[in-house]
Amino acid sequence: MKYILFLIIIIGIGHNLSAQVFLQLEKANQPKSKRIFTGDKILFTTKEYPDVWRKGKITEIFPERNIFLLEDNYYKPRDLYQLGYERKFFRQFGRRLMQFSAVWFVYGGLASITPDYNMSPSEAIIGGSIGVVGFLMSRIVGKRKVKLGGRNNLRILDIRF
Secondary structure (H helix, E strand, O other), rough: OHHHHHHHHHHHHHOOOEEEEEEEEEOOOOOOOOOOOOOOOOEEEEEEOOOEEEEEEEOOEEEEOEEEEEEOOOEEEEHHHEEEEEEEHHHHHHHHHHHHHHHHHHHEEEHHHHHOOOOHHHHHHHHHHHHHHHHHHHHHOOOOEEEOOOOEEEEEEOOOO
C-alpha cells in the first residue's frame, strides 16, 4: 500500500515539473539534440533583425500555443533566425587553464623574489601560452552559433503524460 501511495505522489508531482517542457534544437541526421530548459539563457537573433544579437532568459514555455516567454517578449520557435548557446565543458576548461596560468605566474613571481631562483623566458612562455589557449578556448570554442532552418530545427517539446 505504501508503494502505491508513493507512486501516485510521484506521478502527481512529476506531471507539473517544468523540466519536462523544453526547447529542443535538432540537427538533421543526428540522433543527439540540444535541450534548452526553463531558466536557461540563450543568445538569439530574429528574422526581422538578423544582425542584432539579443540575450534572454527563458522564463516560461507554453507548448499548447507553441510559444515561449523570454524576459521581455513572447516568441515562436519559427521567429528565431540564429541561436547561440554556451558549450559549458569548453568554457569551464578554458577558465581552468587561465587560472592555472595565473597561478603559474604568481608562484614564479614569488619564487623569483628569492636569490636562488629567476623565472626564465621559457617558463614565462609556457605560462603565457597556456593562458592564451585557455582564453581562446573559453571565448571561441566555448560558444556555438546555429542558423535555424534547413538542417537545424528548433521546436517545443512537452513530454508530460
